[in-house]
Amino acid sequence: MENRFWRIARRPEGIDFASALALEAAPLAPLAEGEIRIRNSHLSMDAGTRMWLTDREDGYQPPLPLGIAMTGLVLGEVIESHAEGFAPGDLVRAFGQWADISTVDAVMSGALLLDPSVADRRAWFGPLGMNGWTALWGVEQTGAARPGEKVLVSAAAGATGILAVQIARLLGCEAWGIAGGGAKCAYLRQELGIAGAIDYKAGNVGAQLDAAGGFDVYFDNVGGPLLDQVLTRMNHYGRVAVCGLLADYTSGTRTAPRAFDQVLMRRLRIEGFFSPDFMHHGPALTERLRAWTEAGDLVMPYDVTRGLEHTLTAYAKLFTGANIGKVIVELDA
Numbered sequence: 001m002e003n004r005f006w007r008i009a010r011r012p013e014g015i016d017f018a019s020a021l022a023l024e025a026a027p028l029a030p031l032a033e034g035e036i037r038i039r040n041s042h043l044s045m046d047a048g049t050r051m052w053l054t055d056r057e058d059g060y061q062p063p064l065p066l067g068i069a070m071t072g073l074v075l076g077e078v079i080e081s082h083a084e085g086f087a088p089g090d091l092v093r094a095f096g097q098w099a100d101i102s103t104v105d106a107v108m109s110g111a112l113l114l115d116p117s118v119a120d121r122r123a124w125f126g127p128l129g130m131n132g133w134t135a136l137w138g139v140e141q142t143g144a145a146r147p148g149e150k151v152l153v154s155a156a157a158g159a160t161g162i163l164a165v166q167i168a169r170l171l172g173c174e175a176w177g178i179a180g181g182g183a184k185c186a187y188l189r190q191e192l193g194i195a196g197a198i199d200y201k202a203g204n205v206g207a208q209l210d211a212a213g214g215f216d217v218y219f220d221n222v223g224g225p226l227l228d229q230v231l232t233r234m235n236h237y238g239r240v241a242v243c244g245l246l247a248d249y250t251s252g253t254r255t256a257p258r259a260f261d262q263v264l265m266r267r268l269r270i271e272g273f274f275s276p277d278f279m280h281h282g283p284a285l286t287e288r289l290r291a292w293t294e295a296g297d298l299v300m301p302y303d304v305t306r307g308l309e310h311t312l313t314a315y316a317k318l319f320t321g322a323n324i325g326k327v328i329v330e331l332d333a
């Protein structure tokens with residue numbers, strides 16, 4: 001059987017993904033012991049995967065080699081299994097391939113059996129997925145947000161940020177977001193009802209932050225110059241939970257805060273966190289996220305693109321800011 005997949009032909013420059021990734025087709029190899037075959041119904045677009053496409057060796061995981069299929073989170077039904085615990089028809093999420101069909105080692109890919117009774121399966125990429133786990137962990141554990149504290153989240157209208165602001169509020173905090181553009185800020189304020197939103201594309205970010213007052217927790221998805229602006233507006237003993245560095249992903253820059261002295265002046269704690277490190281807490285995190293989702297307290301807008309051939313258009317949205325909420329590619333499964 002022929003399988004279409006996105007092959008990494010070369011390292012992308014900026015957001016020129018079309019020159020780097022090529023849609024190709026090849027016959028499926030026989031399944032090895034321990035492997036499962038998944039017919040992908042959805043692909044998750046995740047900004048962090050942009051780092052895997054660079055050649056930097058000092059990231060939190062080695063670069064993806066050239067010539068292989070692009071790796072990413074996929075959702076779909078098992079169509080063939082040589083792995084214990086997985087059978088055809090099972091709904092699973094795994095680190096698979098940007099392809100019609102993913103072939104993965106069940107253990108190495110983190111393949112997870114999913115409850116098919118969840119009405120909207122896209123939630124397994126959103127509130128019940130890595131974004132949900134990351135948002136909850138980052139606010140509660142790394143950020144150590146306490147009720148009544150002020151929590152600021154960057155990239156607040158994206159998949160991870162949108163959950164982080166809502167979770168901060170659910171934990172009794174005053175939630176603030178930073179996002180690009182009036183429409184996103186209006187969404188955060190009016191639809192999600194958070195305390196306030198700072199439009200970093202409108203200019204005068206410092207004045208907007210000053211008007212908001214000091215922050216106890218900064219859930220940072222961006223890094224770059226924005227981090228400097230926030231460091232000088234943190235309250236004493238504040239915490240900066242470093243989730244991602246979007247300012248660096250497509251530009252090749254490295255975040256190096258000029259206002260690092262504020263760590264001492266304000267007695268701040270800065271700590272990075274990475275979802276594979278707390279994967280074993282996944283079931284407990286999912287249980288809480290599911291309860292909030294089913295009660296209607298945690299919502300996620302989805303930005304859905306149809307068709308494997310349009311994957312790169314969907315992916316670019318993460319870096320141009322065209323999305324509100326979770327970017328997903330839906331396939332004809």
Ligand SMILES: NC(=O)c1ccc[n+]([C@@H]2O[C@H](COP(=O)([O-])OP(=O)(O)OC[C@H]3O[C@@H](n4cnc5c(N)ncnc54)[C@H](OP(=O)(O)O)[C@@H]3O)[C@@H](O)[C@H]2O)c1
Nearest residue numbers: 046047048155158159160179180221244245247274275321
């Ligand atoms: N540590 C972990 O384990 C972990 C796990 C999952 C995700 N993450 C991180 O979470 C962050 C969000 O990822 P996601 O997949 O959920 O994507 P996303 O937030 O859905 O999309 C990215 C958003 O970031 C904003 N953005 C892009 N470039 C920017 C820049 N240079 N400066 C400021 N904002 C920028 C854009 O919105 P605007 O219109 O607001 O610019 C865009 O919509 C990433 O940093 C990612 O690495 C970390």
